[in-house]
Amino acid sequence: MVASTSRGRGEPFLRLLPFAVMSVVAALELIEGTGTGYLPLLSLGPAFASLTGGMPRAAAVGALALLMCATLAAHHDIIGTRANNLTLVSITGVTAAGMLASAIRMRNERELADIRTVAEAAQRVLLRPVPRRVGPVHAAVRYISAAARARIGGDLYEVVTTPKGVRVIVGDVQGKGLGAVETAAVVLGAFREAAYDEEDLHGVTARLEKALTRHLTSEQFVTAVLAELGSDDRVQLVNCGHPPPLLIRPDGRIDAAEPPDVAPPLGMTALAGGRPPLYEVPFTAHDQLLLYTDGVIEARNGRGEFYPLAERLDALRATDPERALDDLHADLLRHVGAPITDDAALLLLRRRRH
Incomplete structure (x- = not known):
């Protein structure tokens, strides 16, 4: 019931959106970046991941964002710099917030599923x-x-x-x-x-x-x-x-x-x-x-x-x-x-x- 509640016509797009955004950010960073301009935008990945799936999905996308950030920072030789450390902290924070948002959304979806089950039972009795x-x-x-x-x-x-x-x-x-x-x-x-x-x-x-x-x-x-x-x-x-x-x-x-x-x-x-x-x-x-x-x-x-x-x-x-x-x-x-x-x-x- 929860799965059917969370499904929508736009869900495939939402599930792919975090990976698409992080891929675009990585491409821009490799083509134009200096190691600081685009890396903070990797936090959009775990933010969008919280829109679908549960806490494990948000955590996995967040871990991928951290790995991409560290890899790109190594490419530009900026690991350990203040700007890169702040970027890693921001991605970690957004990932934690996304995990919390996913947990709350899943709980609300379970409650909504229960309410819809009661409504359907009431319909069978009344109508x-x-x-x-x-x-x-x-x-x-x-x-x-x-x-x-x-x-x-x-x-x-x-x-x-x-x-x-x-x-x-x-x-x-x-x-x-x-x-x-x-x-x-x-x-x-x-x-x-x-x-x-x-x-x-x-x-x-x-x-x-x-x-x-x-x-x-x-x-x-x-x-x-x-x-x-x-x-x-x-x-x-x-x-x-x-x-x-x-x-x-x-x-x-x-x-x-x-x-x-x-x-x-x-x-x-x-x-x-x-x-x-x-x-x-x-x-x-x-x-x-x-x-x-x-x-x-x-x-x-x-x-x-x-x-x-x-x-x-x-x-x-x-x-x-x-x-x-x-x-x-x-x-x-x-x-x-x-x-x-x-x-x-x-x-x-x-x-x-x-």
């Missing part, structure tokens, strides 16, 4: 893999965390098979960091229980609201859209302040599954004085339903332009839903052209043939 085939649909999901080395964030999703049908949630927790992950865990835990127990999505939503009331502060909330797919050609939806799902018909027509009335996010439904509306939309064979978080539609490119999701849904034409979502995911990353600044989740449901 479980979605089955490729569940009830009447094929399913695929993609999750992008805004944290460079994280696997989880404030966005959430779940697909559960229940006696009432397949029930789905996609949501977005206000805020980022560990607090958002904790809130996502509360929502997912409550949904997994309520999805089996409650008669309809209103009951599931009420359970989520109750769980969040015990957890959130007065200024926090979670946007979410819940869906239920049964054996008929319709899908029931409840939207709590979340971007509306998109329906992609086999002929390429795209419909936004807008709720009949605006409902506040979870954690704030008490302000509305009633339940969020339950509504239905047709969902027949080969139809696709795309649920997503605002990290997708608010992703900007270098010119500040938002990602035009509805205009890019041609990417979902692939026969395999996994491949289709891969294509859309790749198109999103091409549009941004840099690491995204917000978590983003995409969940694709494709109605199977009867």
